[in-house]
Amino acid sequence: GAVVSQHPSWVICKSGTSVKIECRSLDFQATTMFWYRQFPKQSLMLMATSNEGSKATYEQGVEKDKFLINHASLTLSTLTVTSAHPEDSSFYICSARIKGSYEQYFGPGTRLTVT
C-alpha cells in the first residue's frame, strides 16, 4: 500500500517552454502533497505543500508564479514549471501524506532537463 506515482519519469524540454509533472497517490487519499527538488549530491529541498482544494504554500525563495502547483483532487497534484530555464534542470520528487500520519510516501521522481 501507500504507492505514489509520478509522470513523466524523465522529460527534456527547451528553454522558455512549460512542462507539467503529475503526482498521484494510487491506493490512498492524500490530503496533503509535497513537492521537493533535489540537486546532485544534495538534500531534498521542500518547494511547496499543497492541500486538496486550496492554494499551495511555497517555501521561501520558491517562485510561485514559476512553479505552479495544483492539487485538484485527493489523489492528484501537478507541478508546472513555466518558462523553463536550464537552471531549472533538476530531480523533482513529490510525496503524499495520509491524514493523521507523520510519514510521507514518495514518488519515484521526475528528472527534468532544460536545454
Added chain:
Amino acid sequence: DQQVKQNSPSLSVQEGRISILNCDYTNSMFDYFLWYKKYPAEGPTFLISISSIKDKNEDGRFTVFLNKSAKHLSLHIVPSQPGDSAVYFCAASVTGNTDKLIFGTGTRLQVFP
C-alpha cells in the same frame, strides 16, 4: 543553514557487519525523526522513525537511536546486506508542523560481499 546534517557522505561496510549512519541536528524544536532509503532515480522509501519521547526504536534489522542532549541520532543496520546499498537520508520535523520535513544531505552506504 543546514539544520540537519549527515557529515559522512559515504560509508562502506562488509556484508554481515553492522552499518552505523549518523545524523546531527541543530534545532532543539525537532521532536520527530525519520530515516529514508533512496535508490538512484527513485524516490525515498520510509524506513523507520522515532519520537523524541523515546531514545530507541527497533524494526527488524534497523534500529534508530536518539540522543536528545547531543542532538544526535543514528541508524544501525545489523546485519548489513548488499541490498542495503543505497543513500540514506535522515529527516526531522516539529510536532504541529509535521508538514515540513527537513532532510539531511544523505549518506551513501555500500555493502560489499
